[in-house]
Amino acid sequence: MIVFNVLLIVLLIVCAIAVERTKDLLSALIIFGAYSAIMALLWLLLNAPDIAMTEAAVGAGVTTILFVGVLSKTRRNED
Amino acid sequence: MKKLIFALLLCGLLFILIAGILEMPALGSIDNQSYNEVAHYYIDNSINDTNAPNMISAIMTDYRFFDTLGETIVLFTAITVVISVRIIAAGKSHYMKGDDIDG
Amino acid sequence: MDDLIVKVISKIIIPFMQVFGIFVIMHGHLSPGGGFAGGSILGASLILLTLAFGLKEAKRKMPHTISKIVETGAILLIVSLGLFGILSGYNFLTNGEAGFHLGRTGEIISAGFIPIATLAIGLKVGSTLITLFHTIIEED
Numbered sequence: 001m002i003v004f005n006v007l008l009i010v011l012l013i014v015c016a017i018a019v020e021r022t023k024d025l026l027s028a029l030i031i032f033g034a035y036s037a038i039m040a041l042l043w044l045l046l047n048a049p050d051i052a053m054t055e056a057a058v059g060a061g062v063t064t065i066l067f068v069g070v071l072s073k074t075r076r077n078e079d
Numbered sequence: 080m081k082k083l084i085f086a087l088l089l090c091g092l093l094f095i096l097i098a099g100i101l102e103m104p105a106l107g108s109i110d111n112q113s114y115n116e117v118a119h120y121y122i123d124n125s126i127n128d129t130n131a132p133n134m135i136s137a138i139m140t141d142y143r144f145f146d147t148l149g150e151t152i153v154l155f156t157a158i159t160v161v162i163s164v165r166i167i168a169a170g171k172s173h174y175m176k177g178d179d180i181d182g
Numbered sequence: 183m184d185d186l187i188v189k190v191i192s193k194i195i196i197p198f199m200q201v202f203g204i205f206v207i208m209h210g211h212l213s214p215g216g217g218f219a220g221g222s223i224l225g226a227s228l229i230l231l232t233l234a235f236g237l238k239e240a241k242r243k244m245p246h247t248i249s250k251i252v253e254t255g256a257i258l259l260i261v262s263l264g265l266f267g268i269l270s271g272y273n274f275l276t277n278g279e280a281g282f283h284l285g286r287t288g289e290i291i292s293a294g295f296i297p298i299a300t301l302a303i304g305l306k307v308g309s310t311l312i313t314l315f316h317t318i319i320e321e322d
Binding site: 126128129130131132133135136137139140141144145147148151152154155157158161162165 | 210211212213214216217253254256257260261264274275277278284285286287288292293294295296299300303306307310313314317318320
């Protein structure tokens with residue numbers, strides 16, 4: 001179980017760095033959704049199912065869709 | 080000279096901050112100030128007070144409901160601001176085209 | 183947004199999402215979850231409806247006037263719950279002593295105003311999410 005935890009946290013850090021490094025904003029959004037999904041799994045492993053539920057619905061679902069909606073009104077590439 | 084004074088000031092600030100950290104209780108220590116009797120009160124009495132088995136829900140919507148009310152008002156303010164910004168932007172684009180704002 | 187597969191799958195999956203959201207809201211005082219989680223699940227189901235069937239159909243199902251009424255009504259419901267405590271001689275937002283039905287532990291209708299408060303918060307969050315999404319993707 002500890003191996004799984006460490007794997008998830010390493011994946012979380014990799015996702016967080018990748019969001020910042022990616023130039024294409026749509027790809028960054030998708031990686032950000034993956035970050036939220038991993039975070040929801042971690043909340044579940046920390047015995048907080050209600051936070052996990054909220055994180056999965058808001059973080060991975062609604063926030064990504066709202067960002068994509070805003071992105072469709074602006075430019076897709078950074079700088 | 081200016082640089083030296085600045086470095087001395089920064090060293091003093093560093094000393095103060097490190098001294099402050101050393102005074103704080105260790106992370107996760109049982110003597111931590113935030114582990115006071117409030118948590119024990121909630122664990123012991125929340126079922127008798129509210130008859131709700133979900134203690135988090137009992138805290139969020141009974142003991143600390145004023146906090147949740149503030150959260151709800153934050154959401155309300157956010158949606159109000161978004162709608163007013165959209166209305167202003169739409170009015171401006173109508174104005175640019177030469178249309179009437181009301182129409 | 184005119185994909186047959188997405189439409190058929192959404193038609194199957196949206197009722198289950200909404201039932202699950204209402205379950206999470208109504209069991210907020212018994213099981214994990216509560217107003218915020220259930221409301222965001224409800225809002226996500228309505229967003230899926232908008233994405234699958236387009237803005238016009240979604241506005242026919244969930245018009246702006248209804249979500250406006252729900253949004254303001256939920257806050258007024260919470261504040262009036264608090265004022266009930268003042269009227270019966272206690273503090274703002276008093277639960278048990280102010281005369282709300284506490285019931286037996288573990289039943290649906292118990293725990294004073296907690297189910298009503300979770301219902302109000304859930305409706306508020308869901309309608310806020312759907313109004314935000316419709317406002318953002320609206321063409322001007």
